[in-house]
Amino acid sequence: MKAIIFDLDGTLVDSMSYWNHLNKDFMKTKGVEVSDEVNHKLITMSSRGALKFLKEHYELKESVDKLFNEMKDVIIEFYTNKVEPKENALEVLKYLKEKGYKIVIGTSTEEEFARIVVEKYGIDEFIEKIYTVENIGISKEEKEFFLEIADKICEKPEDVALVDDNHLALKAAREAGLITFGIYDENSKDVWDKIKGENKNSIEGLIELKEV
Numbered sequence: 001m002k003a004i005i006f007d008l009d010g011t012l013v014d015s016m017s018y019w020n021h022l023n024k025d026f027m028k029t030k031g032v033e034v035s036d037e038v039n040h041k042l043i044t045m046s047s048r049g050a051l052k053f054l055k056e057h058y059e060l061k062e063s064v065d066k067l068f069n070e071m072k073d074v075i076i077e078f079y080t081n082k083v084e085p086k087e088n089a090l091e092v093l094k095y096l097k098e099k100g101y102k103i104v105i106g107t108s109t110e111e112e113f114a115r116i117v118v119e120k121y122g123i124d125e126f127i128e129k130i131y132t133v134e135n136i137g138i139s140k141e142e143k144e145f146f147l148e149i150a151d152k153i154c155e156k157p158e159d160v161a162l163v164d165d166n167h168l169a170l171k172a173a174r175e176a177g178l179i180t181f182g183i184y185d186e187n188s189k190d191v192w193d194k195i196k197g198e199n200k201n202s203i204e205g206l207i208e209l210k211e212v
Contacts, residue, residue: 001101001159001160001161001179001212002101002102002155002159002160003101003102003103003104003150003153003155003159003160003161004096004101004102004103004104004160004161004162004163005104005105005106005131005146005149005160005161005162005163005164005173005178006093006103006104006105006106006127006163006164007105007106007107007162007163007164007165007166007169008105008107008109008114008117008118008130009107009108009109010165010166010183010185010187010188011086011163011164011165011183011185011206012085012086012089012093012105012123012206013083013084013085013086013089013117013121014083014084014085014086015078015079015083015117016165016185016186016187016188017186017187018078018082018083019043020039020043020187022071022074022075023039023042023050023051023054024039026070026071026074027054027058030058030060030062032054032058032060034054038054038057041053042054043108043166043168044108044133044139044140044141044166044168044169045108045133045139046108046109046110046132046133046134047068047071047075047109047110047113048064048068048110048134049108049133049134049139051064051067051068051071052064054067055067075113076113076116079113079114079116079117080116080120083117084121085117085121085123086205086206087205087206087207088205088206088207089121089123089206090121090122090123090126091207092206092207092209092210093123093126093127094125094126095209095210096126096209097126102128102153102155103126103127103128104127104128104129104130104131104149104153105118105123105127105129105130105131106131106132106140106145106146106149106162106164107130107131107132107133107140108132108133108139108140109132110132110134111130111132111134111135114130114132115130118130128153129152129153131148131149131152133145136148136149140166140168140169140172141168141169141171141172142172143172143173143175143176144176145172145176146160146162146172146173146176146178147176150176150178157176157177157178158177158178158179160178160179161178161179161180161181162178162179162180162181163181163183163203163206163209164180164181164182164183165182165183165184165185165187165188165195166188167182167188167191167194167195167198170182170195170198170199171198174198174199179201180199180201181199181201181202181203181209182195182196182198182199182201182202182203183202183203183204183205183206184202184203184204184205
């Protein structure tokens, strides 16, 4: 293992409870009730991607740009004032960097939002780059997302690990040939048994990465 891709939301920062409700709550302002099935499909999409899907699925009249601009201030306020790092996140990142691993973030969150919390807590001191669904142009449900990152950091997929709390992203990473570490998050506890069953390196908390 030479490089590690960390997911952001639900892995390095505690924010998934917010994301799980954001699209549902926003769509209520449009008079639309988003089903759990539809909401689940949005988890690995960027905010713009999710809004594009919702616009088409529910035949909304507003443009994606208009919808995004309405939602943007809410997201910025959340990342600025409410999101905090997961327990031991900074300690573990520092440890892994000192061990010589390349460390990057691979997230569905737009970079402009991710950077708010990454810079606020000094996470940027330990990572080389933030790769997003938006700037890669591929969903985290697709193995190509992770193959593209491996290529960009000049490493073979089999030498790259993913740490993520989402079973769909982990599945895509395994298909790409990466080493996968499923990590527990309270907001994905309903699929934790599935994650543990599919990812032999699954961990309860970030601190366990110091034992790798």
